[in-house]
Amino acid sequence: MSAISELSTISRRKGKATAEEKKANGRDNKAAYIFLLPWLVGLVAITIGPMLMSLYLSFTDYNLLQPPEWVGLDNFTRMFSDARLHNSLGVTFTYVLVGVPLQLAVALLIALVLDKGLRGLPFYRSVFYLPSLLGGSVAVAILWKQIFGTTGLVNQVLAMFGIQGPGWISDPSTALGSIILLHVWTFGAPMIIFLAGLRQIPVMYYEAAKVDGASTLQQFWKITLPMLSPILFFNLVLQIIGSFQSFTQAFIVSGGNGGPSDSTMFFTLYLYQKGFGQFDMGYASAMAWFLLVIIGVFTAINFIASKYWVFYDD
Amino acid sequence: MTTKLQTLPAPDRKTSGAGKPKNHRKPRESRGTLAFSRSQRTKALGKHAILILAGALMIYPLLWMVVSSLRANELIFREPGLWLNSLEMSNYTDGWSALTHPFGHYMINSAIVVIGSILGNLISCSMAAYAFARLQFTGKKLFFGIMLLTIMLPFHVVIVPQYILFSQIGWVNTFWPLIVPKLLATEAFFVFLMVQFIRGIPKDLDEAARIDGAGHPRIFLRVILPLMVPALATTTIFTFIWTWNDFFGALIYLTDPDMFTVPVALRAFVDSQSATSWGSLFAMSIVSLLPVFLVFLFGQRFLIKGIATTGIK
Numbered sequence: 001m002s003a004i005s006e007l008s009t010i011s012r013r014k015g016k017a018t019a020e021e022k023k024a025n026g027r028d029n030k031a032a033y034i035f036l037l038p039w040l041v042g043l044v045a046i047t048i049g050p051m052l053m054s055l056y057l058s059f060t061d062y063n064l065l066q067p068p069e070w071v072g073l074d075n076f077t078r079m080f081s082d083a084r085l086h087n088s089l090g091v092t093f094t095y096v097l098v099g100v101p102l103q104l105a106v107a108l109l110i111a112l113v114l115d116k117g118l119r120g121l122p123f124y125r126s127v128f129y130l131p132s133l134l135g136g137s138v139a140v141a142i143l144w145k146q147i148f149g150t151t152g153l154v155n156q157v158l159a160m161f162g163i164q165g166p167g168w169i170s171d172p173s174t175a176l177g178s179i180i181l182l183h184v185w186t187f188g189a190p191m192i193i194f195l196a197g198l199r200q201i202p203v204m205y206y207e208a209a210k211v212d213g214a215s216t217l218q219q220f221w222k223i224t225l226p227m228l229s230p231i232l233f234f235n236l237v238l239q240i241i242g243s244f245q246s247f248t249q250a251f252i253v254s255g256g257n258g259g260p261s262d263s264t265m266f267f268t269l270y271l272y273q274k275g276f277g278q279f280d281m282g283y284a285s286a287m288a289w290f291l292l293v294i295i296g297v298f299t300a301i302n303f304i305a306s307k308y309w310v311f312y313d314d
Numbered sequence: 315m316t317t318k319l320q321t322l323p324a325p326d327r328k329t330s331g332a333g334k335p336k337n338h339r340k341p342r343e344s345r346g347t348l349a350f351s352r353s354q355r356t357k358a359l360g361k362h363a364i365l366i367l368a369g370a371l372m373i374y375p376l377l378w379m380v381v382s383s384l385r386a387n388e389l390i391f392r393e394p395g396l397w398l399n400s401l402e403m404s405n406y407t408d409g410w411s412a413l414t415h416p417f418g419h420y421m422i423n424s425a426i427v428v429i430g431s432i433l434g435n436l437i438s439c440s441m442a443a444y445a446f447a448r449l450q451f452t453g454k455k456l457f458f459g460i461m462l463l464t465i466m467l468p469f470h471v472v473i474v475p476q477y478i479l480f481s482q483i484g485w486v487n488t489f490w491p492l493i494v495p496k497l498l499a500t501e502a503f504f505v506f507l508m509v510q511f512i513r514g515i516p517k518d519l520d521e522a523a524r525i526d527g528a529g530h531p532r533i534f535l536r537v538i539l540p541l542m543v544p545a546l547a548t549t550t551i552f553t554f555i556w557t558w559n560d561f562f563g564a565l566i567y568l569t570d571p572d573m574f575t576v577p578v579a580l581r582a583f584v585d586s587q588s589a590t591s592w593g594s595l596f597a598m599s600i601v602s603l604l605p606v607f608l609v610f611l612f613g614q615r616f617l618i619k620g621i622a623t624t625g626i627k
Contacts (some may be wrong), residue, residue, distance in 0.1 A: 035445035133617075137557045139603045
């Protein structure tokens with residue numbers, strides 16, 4: 001299905017060439033490389049080249065004006081003692097570790113309710129999907145800024161019940177929460193993947209379970225969840241990778257400064273400030289590589305853990 | 315797993331009502347006693363109640379923004395309902411001309427970047443996908459693996475050197491940094507989507523064309539490309555939405571108000587205005603969401619199919 005399962009297939013089948021691949025005269029190297037040319041140029045000039053360059057820059061002091069100056073591990077030792085960076089890591093981890101599971105849980109819940117041949121399914125699906133298309137935009141971030149403001153929509157509604165709500169985004173203890181809520185609001189995309197996955201589960205499993213007298217809840221735990229686990233895993237990996245890079249919402253809601261008192265200072269926001277606010281390109285590069293390592297570690301943990309909970313049918 | 319999910323039924327094809335049995339899923343309860351069907355009906359009713367409630371909660375903020383954009387400014391902070399006593403179009407006229415340029419200027423800028431990105435993705439990604447799906451060549455597995463990995467690569471790792479590169483060739487405050495990467499198939503997502511699609515096209519068609527003496531360019535242009543129109547449509551729609559919404563790239567490369575795309579123009583609007591002009595801010599936000607909404611309305615089929623089969627966000 002996904003890039004992820006393709007990757008694991010490649011690593012599993014390493015060294016085992018198919019008959020077609022062994023047939024050397026069946027190769028069309030020239031044609032292939034011509035077709036691949038734009039991609040290859042992009043890979044070298046836009047991806048791998050800049051990656052290596054940023055690795056180099058992470059060991060330098062560079063402000064765009066003077067040539068880069070080699071400073072060894074300075075940027076990395078600086079990161080160790082940079083309290084704002086540690087805070088931004090905390091903010092990002094909270095966002096990822098709360099927002100992603102919450103979003104996926106809602107997506108799965110709604111998908112389960114939607115799945116059982118309900119009338120009006122296409123309509124509901126559209127309604128739930130729309131926010132995930134709009135959620136990444138500046139416009140919705142602006143809306144959020146108003147909704148969770150001191151006199152915003154949420155507090156207006158609360159006032160109708162006589163409750164005086166806090167200034168959600170101006171209060172450091174709730175600001176991140178409102179951005180997490182925005183992430184949860186965009187559950188439509190994973191919901192659609194879940195819906196597609198639910199259709200793949202053979203109905204005979206449920207019929208057999210029913211004959212054996214299994215309850216709805218038992219059916220969910222023993223059939224639905226295991227059968228859906230590859231898709232849950234896929235959603236989890238992608239959402240975690242994506243959420244670590246989240247930027248726009250925090251930027252707009254906080255007015256670009258990650259406030260109040262750094263409570264929405266995402267790692268990416270801090271990276272942007274360092275690189276493109278202060279033009280501390282060396283430090284920003286070191287941060288970018290650190291982010292890559294963090295995402296890599298999280299993905300690796302995910303893959304290792306998946307051996308214990310993801311169930312493959314084939 | 316790969317093959318299994320390629321044959322996913324398109325989710326949107328199902329419009330059958332609740333009573334009609336699905337082709338591959340028999341109704342679970344078939345003992346049609348009266349009591350049973352009544353409890354079933356209550357259950358369905360309960361589900362509808364949950365869904366309508368949840369859906370209303372989801373959509374309410376958007377509806378409220380639309381309504382508020384048609385209200386006098388001070389009401390935005392007092393009126394949580396959706397009633398409109400009068401239509402206040404001044405938010406739209408004020409917002410349209412609130413920045414250095416009329417808002418249409420930024421929309422044209424966005425449109426240029428979007429069209430360039432769409433063309434870039436369509437051409438470069440389909441070419442790469444043809445090679446990966448149909449041709450045998452040295453290093454294919456390695457390259458394919460790298461391509462899949464780049465899908466997951468965080469943008470931030472390359473942004474600093476990319477910025478340095480583009481600023482040295484004088485491309486800051488031009489649209490090139492936003493378009494050229496697309497011409498070079500860096501949105502590997504779409505390469506993968508198209509590879510998946512081409513794999514589903516019968517190889518006999520290529521063979522027949524080859525026997526007729528067609529080379530690879532001809533097979534690609536005359537056989538594969540016409541057959542992969544659905545994948546191209548999905549790519550077009552997703553590229554449109556992602557590029558239209560793209561804030562980070564535009565924020566970094568476009569600092570001259572002449573060159574602003576819609577998201578950075580909106581951001582400038584937020585910064586320049588105090589809390590007094592939320593009405594016009596909302597109005598321009600609605601204007602900026604309108605194209606995406608229209609694409610959603612008319613391209614939903616491709617969007618949902620695209621997500622369901624490749625798991626794109």
